Structure formats: C-alpha cells, structure tokens
Amino acid sequence: MSGASIRDRAAIVGIGQTPFAKHLGRSEYDMALEAILAACADAGIAPRDIDGTVRYDIETTDEEQLLAALGNPLLRWFASSAWGGGGSASVLVLAAGAIAAGLATIVLVYRSRARGKHSAYGKGQHLGGRYWERLDTALPGLNGWHVPHGLVSAFQEMAMIAMRHRIEYGTTDDQYAEVAVAFREHARLNPNAVMRTPMTIADHHASRMISDPLRLLDCCIETDGAVALIVTSAERARDLRQRPAYILSGAMAGGGHHIRLSTFYERDRFDDGAPRVARQLWETAGVGPEDVDVAFFYDFFTPLVIMGLEDYGFAPRGEGGAFVEGGGIAWPDGRLPCNTNGGQLSEAFVHGFNNTVEAVRQVRGTSTAQVDGCELAFVAGGNTDPTGAVLLRR
C-alpha cells in the first residue's frame, strides 16, 4: 500500500492513558484496559464497537486477552508492528491502512509497559532487573556477536552510534544537554510527567557517564504506564466528540538496527530506514519539514533526536547539533518545538506512544505546552530501527 492511498483517510479521535510513574504495581493487562476505556470515553464510542486492533508485537496484552475483557463481538481485523519503538508510528500506518482498505472501521491502537521498578519483560517477569540483566548465557542469535564483548544493552549500542556521529560531525555534549534540558522544561509544565525537577546544562554535564559519550541524563527514563488511541475514518471522525487529528500521511521503511552494528554500518546513513521513511512521507503528504509546527522524535537518547532532525530533513546532514542549540527545539520560542510533553527523556517511556498522544493534543489545541495555531504535527518511531513516521493535521 503506498503512502498516498492512506492520505487523509483516517483520523485519531480518542486518546487515553494511565498515570505514568516509576512504579504503579499493576499488570500490563490492567493498565492497557484502563487506557483503552479512557480512549473510548474520550472518543465517545463504545468499546464493543472496536472492530480492529493494532499492537506492538512485543505487547503482552494480545487480541484474545482483549476479547476476554472487553467482550468485543465485532473484532475482525488485527495486526502488529515489529521492532519495538521503531514501530511506534508504524502502528498508525497499519491502522490507517486498514481503515482506507475497509478492513475495519474503528481501530484500537495501544501500548502498555511495566518496565519501571519491576520489568514485565522476558524471563523472570516481575522479579525485577532490566531485560538485559536477564540475558541467556548461551546466545544462538545475533546477540552472540556483541554481548560476549560486553556490549549488553541498548544504551551501550546507542553510545556507539552516537560516538560515530560525533566523529563525523563534531556533535558536542552541550548539544546533547540542549535536548535534555528542553524536554525537561516541557515536562515541568505537564502534570503527567514523571521527571519534573529543573535541569540545567551544568546538571546534564555533572550526571555520571554511563557509556561514553552518553551520560545518565542523555537516557530515557523507565516507567510504568499505558496509552491507547482510537482511529476511525475521516468521514466518521467529523461526527465524533473530539476535534479529529487527521492522519495526513504515513510511511514505513526497513533498515538497519542498532543492535547489529556489523550490518547497521553496511549502508550509508541516508540510505537507511528513517531517511527513506522521510522521503516517502514528504512526497506523499505534499508538505515539507518547513511546514511542521511541532515534532515528536523517538527520544530514547539525546543524540538520536539530533540524528532524527537530520534523518527527516529538518536539519541538513551533520547539522542536527547546531539546530538544537540556543533552545532550537524548546517550546515556545524554538524554531521547531519538539516533544512538548517532555518526551521519553522526562515524561514517560511508553515506547514512543506517549509522544503520539501529545501530538494529538497539539492538533486539538490542548497541550500544556501548546504551539500557537498548531496545524501539523510530525511523529517518528525509533530512527535506528526498521521504522515509520506519520503526519497528523488539524
């Protein structure tokens, strides 16, 4: 399905979430259902009318569990996106595709994640520790190429990618800090945000180095929480309760993955996933980066926001660092306010989906860091995975 065929065919009409916290002490199933009911109420639709669902493939609440709790008699189409946070916008491309193709009329998209104090992922679920602390010691898969050398977790892999960007372009610690500080300032305005204490550039530099060049304050937080969205056709959206956030365009592209550096660097960055998503996205939308009022990057680590600005054409190649300087991505005065919820660095880490909810708020005009006259919001998935992006318009 080409991007053009989903253009303006669907809209996000309901948003819902749980509280976000470092520890809620609840199951991912329970949190998912709270967010789903909230999204349905927001949209003014009955949960039993949901006839399509899209989830991340790593989501632990599956279609059978949804049916068991919601009793939806109409569920007839369901899909999932691979690649974790890389798929955080792809799930909306799938939903819009199903609507455009007539495969479903009301599509639920959701993500629930208990990864705060007690991770609910992998072996030893709920017993604590990060997923990478519970890796097997005999590695038959591709993990066997890097874990035995002490490269065990996402922040270490990302450190390698960030370091290469510094080697090529001279990206600096001050530029990383600009990202962290801007998003913290946004979080301070957002009552949902987990991290709301003030942060300065000096605070960033004083935080401990965990994997050069990444400091603690370059990293996203780990939280508990769930988010859900309701997507329906553009026609139906006009008759519902909320101002629709129309999905103007969306695109996906395969590409390298940060875990596999041996293949990540096989191709030029600008032939990789996110830059190819960008080319499809702008072409099918008929707009360009200069038309975007607010942008949401997959901010798992500060340097990846800087790279995302380049990947999607907001900044020339190698100039993402300069773009963020002097509050370049800070609300309200930056040239492009980004992640106005505080993002995954300071609001919560719901695999990017909390950023999507905030993008809908911006289009509705209800953000706590509202961009005046916001007409067009950009949302990207993790840009060092096979990934996707969408444009939401008023």
Place this chain on the structure above:
Amino acid sequence: MSVRDAVLTRGVPLPLPTRDTDAFYAAAREGVLVFQRCSACGRFRHYPRPLCPACLSREFAWMPSSGRGTVWTWTIVRGPTLPAFEAAVPYNVVDVLMDEGVHFVSQVLDCPPEEIRAGMPVRAVFVTASVDITLVKFRRAE
C-alpha cells in the same frame, strides 16, 4: 537473596554456534578469523548469512581475514553492565572496520579508555573463552 538476584545473569554470555555460524567459530578455535566471501561477486559479508545482499548468490567461501582494520566507533562502558563484566569496568567496546570492508564488534585489549580513538589501526587476536568458543579480540597495530 532478593528476587532480582534470582534472575540476574551471572555467567559470561557466550555465542552458541548455529548452522550459519559453525564455520566461523571452528576457524576461531584454530586462531583464524574468517568472513564469508561471495563466490559470484567477491563481496565480503559479516555477520554470516546464507545470501549475498549485493548479488543474491548463495555460493560463498569462508576466507581468512587479514585480521587488520581500524576503529570505526567505540564506547567506554562504565556501568551498569552485566555482573560478568563488572570487574572490568571501565572497558572499551569497538566497532572495527576491517580491511575486507566488513564491520566487527569487539574490544581492544590492553588499551586504556583514554587512548581509544577513531581510526586507530588494530589487529585481531584470539582469546579462548570455553572449550567451544574462542572470541576474536583486537590489539593496537603498530
């Protein structure tokens, strides 16, 4: 003991060879670094895979590497990390661009964190990790 202690990985994680990677580890046990080379177009590839991504040929040979390359990117792991690696903190991890044109993730031995730099020439060395597994590491090349 906390519940977290019960699930923490304490052993050293090692690769488990598969049908796609057996030959690599067999050669490493003999002190030889090998990469797949496409028999049709001559391109090297790593990690091992059944098909050449350049020309789609399934024909390939395992070719000894020069063992030489340069550091493409790197990090210094300062923790947190797995318990098996905690005693070594801070340690380097590097991505080496091999002379054959493939990338290889490993470590540079006997190189203090402050001396790692991009473009540093390195050469492969072999470290026995178990009966079956010999890991390919690097040293600075003069």
